[in-house]
Structure formats: structure tokens, C-alpha cells
Amino acid sequence: MSLTFAEDRADAIPLHVVEHHALTDWRAQQPERVQAWVAAQGFTAKLGQTLLVPAEDGTLEAAIMGYGTASHRQKGRFPLAIAQADLPEGVYRLATPWPDDRLAENALGWLLARYRFARYRKQSEPGAQLIAPAGIDAAQIETIAAGETLTRDLINTPAADMGPDALEDAVRDLASRHGAGCDVIVGDRLLDENYPMIHAVGRAAAVAPRLIEMTWGETGPSLTLVGKGVCFDTGGLNLKPGASMGLMKKDMGGAATVLGLASMIMGLALPVKLRVLIPAVENAVAGAAFRPGDILSSRKGLTVEINNTDAEGRLVLADALALADEAPPDLLISMATLTGAARVAVGPDLVPFYATDPDLATALREGARAAADPVWEMPFHEPYEAMIEPGIADLDNAPKGGFAGSITAALFLRRFVTAAPKYIHFDIYGWQPSAAPARSQGGVGQGARAILEALPRLLKL
Ligand code: BES
Ligand code: ZN
Ligand code: ZN
Secondary structure: OOOOOEOOOOOOEEEEEEOHHHHHHHHHOOOHHHHHHHHHOOOOOOOOOEEEEEOOOOOEEEEEEEOOOHHHHOOOOOOHHHHHHHOOOOEEEEOOOOOOOOHHHHHHHHHHHOOOOOOOOOOOOOOOEEEOOOOOOHHHHHHHHHHHHHHHHHHHOOOOOOOHHHHHHHHHHHHHHHOOEEEEEEOOHHHHOOOHHHHHHHOOOOOOOEEEEEEEOOOOOEEEEEEOEEEEEOOOOOOOOHHHHOOHHHHHHHHHHHHHHHHHHHHOOOOOEEEEEEEEEEEOOOOOOOOOOOEEEOOOOOEEEOOOOOOOHHHHHHHHHHHHHHOOOOEEEEEEOOOHHHHHHHOOOOEEEEEOOHHHHHHHHHHHHHHOOOEEEOOOOHHHHHHHOOOOOOEEOOOOOOOOHHHHHHHHHHOOOOOOOOEEEEEOOOEEOOOEOOEOOEEOOOOHHHHHHHHHHHOOO
């Protein structure tokens, strides 16, 4: 589905967005009939409160949404998406100047509120439409919404229909829409071409593991995005308990998110040389599965002792990062649903990231605020390096005890990046546990819009 603004039309329904403190003044400017109606309905302009105003003939004359107070707005994102969900079908036009500097966020929120995942069952109609408000770049917001739609669709599709092969098809499809190149190394060719850890993690599955590469853009600084594409994570021989395995179709959320971001970058024709690398595997249980205690060699030459086959994401990412680092881009970013520890630390709404340079973190924090895509910096805490060194191999994939699990995973990844001057890693969740404004329950992109917003500063564009 495509999330776009409505065509301009004269009979669109005016939608007023009124802050709590501005209600009295706003009301005073309305015809008496409307003033009486607003009072009779007990409308207080509380955040997200909507009110329909009927004309004398009973048709809809206007709609009003309360914009609450600044302190209430702090507690959430995309408040206009609440109105999108509440208002009846129809085409609306913002009728009052937006009360603060969050118009672009709210216009995007309206589009995203119309997202439905309807591949397997007809879903409720996406409902009310909005004419692109003046003062924002509507085409840019639509391009961002399209990238987010791709991310959500990929995550929401169950592993039976989104295995490594289907993920490859999705990348080929995206690449062909933007004239990008796409190369894939499948199955035993991973061994010939020296991606031993991608092969080891994925070799037990019915669908062959692969490394998917997409390249786009000829000029400008170089950006490489690496996304974890574990299409299903059973945990491997260290099998996950049922409750933890249930959601693991989303373990390709990193891949889905970097593809969504790539779609935005290409759709906006940003002046960058883009490379996307996705190790796509299923972490399955079978006779060929890799085992606890195995020592894997890696593309970079470092050996890795497997202490838990459920810590598979860092293994497949390591080989992809090593490849990325061989042609060091100006900026290297990885995104992965890497650890449960990240979720314990910051919950589902906030994305921890690690950056090799404080200026990158500052740019991301600012980008996150502008894009309403919250992130939080975590440290590459060097004293914990010892925790990932097991003794009989160079690295341990699952340090005992689990202390600082997200940090030790990030330190593990960083060992495979030695040439790229700037590296950022996001430990995402990729899932909206229950519906919130502009985010239906299910797959969700995290961090992509913050990165997009920060790119000019990150890449000195
Ligand atoms: N895909 C999981 C991490 C995950 C779990 C992300 C739940 C989001 C929600 C990853 O492969 C994993 O299982 N990691 C282990 C690592 C541990 C064994 C060192 C974890 O976090 O428990
Ligand atoms: Zn796992
Ligand atoms: Zn995983």
C-alpha cells in the first residue's frame, strides 16, 4: 500500500488543531453556533481529543483536534495520528497554522496511521485522508513513509514467506525500482568466498543462507549499511523457550530497517554512494546446526568460540562488517535486533546506539529529536573487552553471566571494523508491542529517520 497525501480539493473538511491554552481565543473567533457546540460537547482541547462540528443540514462542517499542552505532548509522538484514527472517512485540510514546529512530524504521523498489513486478511479501511499541509516537503514525507512501509511489511511477513530467499527477492525488487545493483552469494559459495560464519549459522536451515549486497549512487561520500537478516531465530541448539521464540520472525528487523532507510535515501536521491549488506539466514535446528563449543573461523581471521548458538546475530554481522571494512566507507552503520539486554535497558520505544565518535552521537541525538525517532547513546565500554575474550579462541560470542549484554555484543561487532573511520551500531527492537499513534501493533522501523535527518552532518554533505 502507499501512504500519500490526498489531492487538493475545494470541499475538503477544515481541521482545526487547537492548543489547550489557546482554546478560549480560538472559540471567540468562531460563529456563535460553533461556540455553543464546542461548549456543549465539553471540548477542552486535551491532547488528541477530537470534535466533529455539524453544519445546519447535518453534514460535517469542520473537525477540531485538541493539541493539549507542551508538557503533555512530551509524553508521546505523532499526536495528529490520533485524529486520523478517530475522524470519519473523508478528506481533511488543516485550517489553522500549526501551533508549534512539529508540523512535519505530525503530517508523517497522519500518513503512518494509515498503514495496514493486509497481506493475509482484509484489514479495516485506512480511513481519513489529509491534503498535504503548506510549509512542509510533502514529497519527502511520502518518501519517508514509503520506506517505513517497506520496513513494516518485511518484518510483519512471517518467516515462511520471508526466508532468506524472499528477503533476497525484496532487495532485488527495491534495487530494480531505483536502478541499484544487487549481488548475492548463496549457500556453499559463502565458503568459497570466505564468509564462514554466515554459512555456519545458516547451514542447518531448509533455505540456504546468503549474503545480499545492494549498491547505488556514483558520487558523494560513501555510506555502508549492514542489517541483521536472521529470518527466524529459533536460538539454534540452544533453543529459545516458546515464549521468546514466538516473535522471532522479526529477527530480520535490522535488515528491514536498513532497507527502509536505503529506500528513503534512494527515493530522495541523496548525493551519497550507498552500499547495503545483509547476511540473510535462518538460525535453525537440524543435524547440520553449529554447536555450543564449536570454534568458528571468520572472514577477518579472528576465531570465535560459540558459547550460545542463540547469539547468532553478531556472527553473521561480523562477516558482513569485515567485508564492509575492506572497502572502508566514510560511515559504516549496522542495525540489528541483537540482544534482549537492550530491551531490558531501554524498553521497546527507544533505540540504543553505539558510536565511535562523540560528534556522531550529537548529530544522531539532534536528528532523533527532529524526526521524532528517539535514540539513546550507549558506551563502547573498553574495560568490558575482557568479557568477550574466552581464552582458547580470539572471541566469545556469548559471555557468561550476561552482564552488559548489549555492550558486549557491540564490542564484539567493533572488533570486525578496523579501517572505517566512523562506525555506528544500533541495537533495535523493530516491534511495536501495542498500538500507539502512527504505529500499529507489529513491525516498526526504529532509528532510520533519525539517521536520515542526521546524514548531512554525519557525512558532511
Ligand atoms: N534475536 C535475539 C535478540 C532479541 C531477543 C532481540 C528478543 C529482540 C528481542 C538474539 O539473537 C539473541 O538471542 N541474543 C541473545 C544473546 C545471548 C545468548 C548472549 C540474548 O540477547 O539473549
Ligand atoms: Zn539468537
Ligand atoms: Zn537473533
